[in-house]
Amino acid sequence: MARNGGVAWMRTTEKIDGYDLSTSDTEEVHVLAVDDSLVDRKVIERLLRISSCKVTAVDSGRRALQYLGLDEEIQKKETNGFDGLKVDLIITDYCMPGMTGYELLKKVKESSAFREIPVVIMSSENVIARIDRCLEEGAEDFIVKPVKLSDVKRIIDYTTTELREGEQREGARARRRGINKRKQREGDDDLSSSPPSTLSSSTSSSPSSSIQSATAPLSPSTLDSPTRRLKMTSSE
Amino acid sequence: MDLVQLQRQLVDYRTSLYHEGFLDEQFTQLQSLQDENNPDFVVEVVSLFFEDSERLLNELSKALEQQVIDFKRMDAQVHQLKGSSSSIGAHRVQKLCIVFRNYCEAQNVEGCLKCLQQVKHEYGIIKTKLESMFQLEQQILNAGGSIPV
Numbered sequence: 001m002a003r004n005g006g007v008a009w010m011r012t013t014e015k016i017d018g019y020d021l022s023t024s025d026t027e028e029v030h031v032l033a034v035d036d037s038l039v040d041r042k043v044i045e046r047l048l049r050i051s052s053c054k055v056t057a058v059d060s061g062r063r064a065l066q067y068l069g070l071d072e073e074i075q076k077k078e079t080n081g082f083d084g085l086k087v088d089l090i091i092t093d094y095c096m097p098g099m100t101g102y103e104l105l106k107k108v109k110e111s112s113a114f115r116e117i118p119v120v121i122m123s124s125e126n127v128i129a130r131i132d133r134c135l136e137e138g139a140e141d142f143i144v145k146p147v148k149l150s151d152v153k154r155i156i157d158y159t160t161t162e163l164r165e166g167e168q169r170e171g172a173r174a175r176r177r178g179i180n181k182r183k184q185r186e187g188d189d190d191l192s193s194s195p196p197s198t199l200s201s202s203t204s205s206s207p208s209s210s211i212q213s214a215t216a217p218l219s220p221s222t223l224d225s226p227t228r229r230l231k232m233t234s235s236e
Numbered sequence: 237m238d239l240v241q242l243q244r245q246l247v248d249y250r251t252s253l254y255h256e257g258f259l260d261e262q263f264t265q266l267q268s269l270q271d272e273n274n275p276d277f278v279v280e281v282v283s284l285f286f287e288d289s290e291r292l293l294n295e296l297s298k299a300l301e302q303q304v305i306d307f308k309r310m311d312a313q314v315h316q317l318k319g320s321s322s323s324i325g326a327h328r329v330q331k332l333c334i335v336f337r338n339y340c341e342a343q344n345v346e347g348c349l350k351c352l353q354q355v356k357h358e359y360g361i362i363k364t365k366l367e368s369m370f371q372l373e374q375q376i377l378n379a380g381g382s383i384p385v
Contacts, residue, residue, distance in 0.1 A: 037288070037316060038284050038287075038325070039284045039285050039288055039319075039320040039323050040323050042280065042284055043266070043281060043323055046269050098313070124315075124318065124319050144329075145322060146322050146323045146325075147323075148265055149265065149269065152247065
């Protein structure tokens with residue numbers, strides 16, 4: 001199989017076989033869960049694992065920043081994450097001693113390296129002013145506790161869609177650079193087809209304005225289609 | 237008691253806990269997260285809840301014995317207890333915590349003392365009931381049966 005030089009679009013794995021992205025098991029979302037409550041950490045961890053996510057659970061905003069490598073008091077080169085795994089989503093409690101979830105949200109959104117990571121806030125208090133403040137600061141969503149599986153699934157669903165679209169945009173850029181002409185031809189074919197309903201429905205429910213379905217040359221379902229997989233495989 | 241009777245007893249017991257408002261649908265959520273690969277999930281979460289609650293209730297007792305009562309700190313502790321009881325579906329404890337927080341906010345010592353007693357009482361009840369329920373589940377498993385949903 002020819003190696004694709006456009007490794008920029010391989011997010012977590014070192015495999016050059018990009019077709020793995022079409023299956024959800026290799027495309028595991030890595031979630032950083034932040035909550036000072038031991039009970040809630042255990043529950044959110046289970047909810048996320050059931051939703052096929054990798055989970056790192058920490059008990060404070062400070063620990064979350066340390067994990068990301070954003071803690072000013074610890075040199076970035078010392079931390080670089082506990083295990084170096086890229087974080088795809090942060091889910092944090094609002095009310096925490098020390099740094100609140102809101103303060104954590106602000107720090108993440110102020111950082112050039114991490115501002116793209118969606119941040120979801122959880123709170124037992126359904127206060128409109130609080131929700132608005134968080135959304136204004138760039139929170140992806142706000143979950144009222146107690147957290148249910150349906151809440152987590154909804155969030156993971158549109159996070160996964162956004163990630164795939166992000167990779168497709170990067171993949172599209174790589175193709176436009178003429179790294180793999182065959183893929184580019186097939187990419188062009190897909191540009192002409194309309195996006196599937198799953199993509200557009202996810203797009204409309206997501207508050208993120210960064211999704212542009214019109215420019216995404218590949219939709220998740222065309223990547224998923226066995227015909228496409230076979231086509232790509234056999235010509236390698 | 238035979239297996240079928242045990243299973244029936246468990247279902248009846250569980251149902252009564254919901255009907256009497258000891259547990260709410262969040263407990264059902266937790267049960268749905270348990271499976272053959274994670275058979276002890278509910279027991280583990282509830283055990284954490286017991287540890288957490290006992291610690292908080294002790295701290296609240298001590299706080300109310302002080303010369304100068306730190307209502308703000310107490311409020312934060314009741315908030316934690318409210319959170320964890322809500323997360324496991326311990327409905328009555330959660331509801332009492334809401335009342336307790338109001339007294340903390342109002343800096344009403346008598347109200348807080350009364351509430352603390354009530355919370356301790358309700359906590360004791362739900363602890364006993366959940367432990368009984370887990371024992372019943374274990375009896376069923378030991379008898380080679382499966383726990384009815």
